[in-house]
Amino acid sequence: MSVNEQNYKAILAKTETAGATLVAVSKLKPVSDIKALYDLGQRDFGENYVxxxxxKQPQLPDDIRWHFIGHLQSNKVKYIASFVHLIQGVDSERLLVEIDKQARKNGRIIDCLLQVHVAQEETKFGFDGGEVTALLGRIGSGVLVLPNVRVKGLMAMASFTEDADQLKQEFTAMKALFEKSFKPETSDLKLQTLSMGMSGDYELALECGSTMIRVGSLLFGARG
Incomplete structure (x- = not known):
């Protein structure tokens, strides 16, 4: 078994203390590794490729909550719409509309997070702060009607850096945007999830208010 049980228990304890959710990023890892972590009690797993x-999904227990955390193309939503628990990287209104369409075909309501671009790298996807606020406003006010999609919150990928000050700045900005976006008195939206933080920065992300972290290499080891 290539799962690091000691790391898993330590990270899970920190996550639960913060009142957050741990998503085990299992991309490129075999079904046997996922099952090993499942047997330790893990239920939330994240994959990047449709x-x-x-x-993998049919080979594993039905009570696994699958998170799609990669860049999702609209024409591939149909392949995961029947079972996906949470689509984390929604980076366009077009994609949101397609998820609603495929969810309706499957008689489901699919939970989604809107991806916000906070990193300095140009390679990251996502809305900017103004765009995400405007889109949430249109959904919350009923201008954009998506009955089979439930926007649960925001997701971000911080810059790939060891500069703790920069990471803290990005995480703090995301937390502020998340709180600004949650206006129950003017909207029916119930934003509950702020997904930020990965293997290298999850502790700082939790300190800055993350409610969901995505950790892979610390649990499964480095990918080949």
Whole structure:
């Protein structure tokens, strides 16, 4: 078994203390590793590739909560719409509309997070702060009607850096945007999830208010 049980228990304890959720990022890892972590009690797993997720899902227990955390193309939503628990990287209104369409076909309501671009790298996807606020406003006020989609919160990928000050600045900005977006008196939206923090920065993310972290290499080891 290539799962690090000691790391898992330590990270889970920190996550639960913060009142957050741990998503185990299992991309490129075999079904046997996922099952090993499942047997330790883990239920939330994150995958980055549609084909890989669609192949793994039938081989594993039905009570796994699958999170799609990669860049999702609109034409591939249909392959995961029947079972995905949470789509974390929604980076366009077009994608949100397609998720609603495929969820309706499957008689489901699919939970989603809107991805916000806070990192300095240009390679990251996502809305900027103004765009996400405007989109949430349109959904919350009923201008954009998506009955089979439930926007649960925001997701971000911080810059790939060891500069703790920069990371803290980005996480703090995301927390502020999250709190600004949650206005129950003017909207029916119930934003509950702020997904930020990965293997290298999850502790800082939790300190800054993350409610969901995505950890892979510390649990499964480095990917080849």
């Amino acid at each position: 084909q890989e997720l669609a192949e």
